[in-house]
Amino acid sequence: MAPKTPEQQMIERAKAxxxxxxxxxxxxxxxxxxIEQMLCWEEQERTRRSLERRLSEAHIGRFKPMSEFDWSWPTSCDRGAINALMSLEFIPEAGNVVLLGSNGVGKTMIARNIAYQAVIAGYTALFVNASxxxxxxxSQDSERLLQxxxxxxxxxxxxVIDExxxxSYSTRYADLLFELVSRRYEKNSIIITTNRPFSEWGEVFPSAACVVSxxxxxxxxAEVLAxxxxxxxYKEAQERRNTREAKRKSPSKKAKAES
Structure with a gap:
């Protein structure tokens, strides 16, 4: 196939x-x-507006970038695996990610960063709390609204389903989550952050028959990262408290000068 002429390329861009x-x-x-400059301006403006729209709809919220993540703090954390997730290779494969750990170890921070990178890369994303x-x-009171x-x-x-x-949730909630996961299965990706190992999910959804499924x-x-x-x-709060106490205990410059 012969290469397209510059004019043909511009016509295709105008059609797009x-x-x-x-x-x-x-x-x-x-x-x-x-014409060429006008097409460039239009493409740049639409790219900018598309990014703004996707960021707004993603509801990622405020977060610290991964450059501020203290890798020395967790006692166990697969840095290589987390960095690999930032490449977003799991999204075209409709893969899932589960970030497992106790409160405050950085699960949400990592999930927000992945979601942000996904939006920057051109994907649509949505960050939402599990509850x-x-x-x-x-809460939907009709089948139409539920759909x-x-x-x-x-x-x-x-x-991204956080926390x-x-x-604990009723069987109704478990069934709804199962339905949502099933609808996204092998089509679109899910990231879940949780403080419970899977062996304890029966306590999160007590009496629900669909937990195993x-x-x-x-x-x-899916990739599970603990x-x-x-x-x-808590570490940051302790450091702030220690700093405040140190300031209260140390004499002020004015007091030192008077003495």
Whole structure:
């Protein structure tokens, strides 16, 4: 196949941008020097607006970048595996990720960073708390509204469900989560952060018959990363408290001068 001429390439770009008015009068303007610049401006502006829209819809919230993650703090953390997740190779494969660890070890920070990288790379993403998504699904009072909510949570290429396991849920909630995981199965990726090993998910969803099936479907084509250690937030709070106490105990410059 012969390579496309510069004019053919510009026509294809105009078609991709749906500039129908420009295309309708192409013969009148095809020799104008400003066409190339105009196409570049339009492409750049649409890329910028698309990124802003996807970031807004992702609800990632404020987060620290991974450059500020203290890798020395966890007693066990596979840095190489986490860095590999930042490459987003699991998303085209519709793979899932489970970040497992106690409170404050950085699960949410890592999940937010992955979601942000996904949006920057052009994917759609949605970050949501486990209690929020399950309550929203359970509160729908008609099948039509429930299907609309399922569509909302099924559509993004990456769905992050944060803090699953901190509360216990009824069988109804377990069934809804199983349905959501099933709808996304082998189509779109899920990241779940949890403080509970899978052996304890029966306590998160007591009496739910679908727990084993839920875990099985979630873990198929999934990577489970365990992060062990004490709470980094507690460490930061302790450091701030120590700093305040040190300031209170040390004499002020004015007091030193007077003495």
């Amino acid at each position: 941008l749906r500039l129908h008015g420009i295309l309708a009068h192409w013969e009148e303007i095809e020799d104008k020097e400003w 929020t998504i399950l309550a929203e699904l359970a 609309q909510r399922f569509n909302r949570f099924t559509r993004p290429r990456l769905l 699953l396991g901190y509360l 839920l875990i099985d479907r979630l873990l198929h084509n 992060i062990d250690g004490e709470s980094y937030r």
